[in-house]
Structures are given as C-alpha cells and as structure tokens.
Amino acid sequence: EAQVTQNPRYLITVTGKKLTVTCSQNMNHEYMSWYRQDPGLGLRQIYYSMNVEVTDKGDVPEGYKVSRKEKRNFPLILESPSPNQTSLYFCASSLFVQGIGEQFFGPGTRLTVL
C-alpha cells in the first residue's frame, strides 16, 4: 500500500530534550516536506527536500533540522525543543519536484513540549 508513515504519532517531552520524528514514504517520491499545523495559522512549511542530500528552509525553520540521506526517509530533528514547538506535525511527499501534483500527507505527529 502506497503511504507516508510518521513515528511517533504522539509525543510528550520536556524542554531541551532532543527528539527525532521519523518520516518514511514507499512511493519513490523525490519531494518531501515537513509542516506544522497550529490553530488559526494553517499549515506552515518547516523544511523541504527536492531529492537526496538536497534540503531547504521553508517558512518556519528555526529550531528544527532535517536530513535526507535516503530517498524514502526524511526525519525531523528538534535539538532543544521548547514549548512554542508544541504543535501537530505533518510530513508529506510528492512525485514531482516542488510538490507539483498531489502531496501525500502522513498521519501526523502531535508533539507537546512541557
């Protein structure tokens, strides 16, 4: 089954404790992206990747890191999480560069930073 998976789905952590949210897709998509969703603010892009070893900042990259060592995986790293990073996070992938065509979203990761 073609899908985007994220883990964990729910995470409660404390300020400053490094964490990684994994994202994997099995559709051989070149483009992958991370978004955060906050009430009243919609979906805001954090980072995106157009291919292996190619990553770029989105609109809200501060406090986040990403890597794209393999085509299927695009982990999101929070080196020192803070309460303002409490949010719902979505990973997405698309066949075409720059996300043209349908973006397939993962199920989301709800992160709470205390």
Place this chain on the structure above:
Amino acid sequence: GENVEQHPSTLSVQEGDSAVIKCTYSDSASNYFPWYKQELGKRPQLIIDIRSNVGEKKDQRIAVTLNKTAKHFSLHITETQPEDSAVYFCAATLAGGGADGLTFGKGTHLIIQP
C-alpha cells in the same frame, strides 16, 4: 516569498446550498493552485488543483476558478452534503522554477447545517 490570504475563516451553510471559499496570493509568478480538505482528526488530502493556463476546472460538485489578473482563486462546492464538513486549505506555488514549496492559506472551517 509568497503570501496566501484565505476567507472566510469559518463558513456555515445549509445542506444543499452552495459554498464559496476565496483566496488571494501575492506572487504574480505563482502558477499552481491546489486545494486540500482536512476532516476532523485526519490528514489533509488534495481535492482539486488548477494551473495558471486555465481559468476554471470542475470535478463533479467542486470547481475552482482562477483570476490571474486579480491574483485570486476560489473553491466552489455545490449541493453541499454533511460529508463536506471539514477544513479547506488553498495553496499557491511557482511550479518549475524557484526553490520555494507550497504556501498555504490559514484554512476555512466549512460547517454544513442539516
């Protein structure tokens, strides 16, 4: 970068009536405009998209119109049904050039009243 404004933030319509959601964008170079639907507790999913070389696109009860001169595009849903209740997001991007990904509007919560 691109900026997308979406209105209204909440829209309540009677079942069977039509619903219209409007978006404006700032970058006249943008040429790809998708719409995503997010049901409660679920991931966003593409419902329709339009490229700048056409003015209108229809898919059964939904349609999207684009006015490039005025830099706005709209989602039209006719004969609304309870399953249309969701949050709808518009987005814009420049396909085929530049490095930016999708910029989303803040979303419209569509409520279908029985």
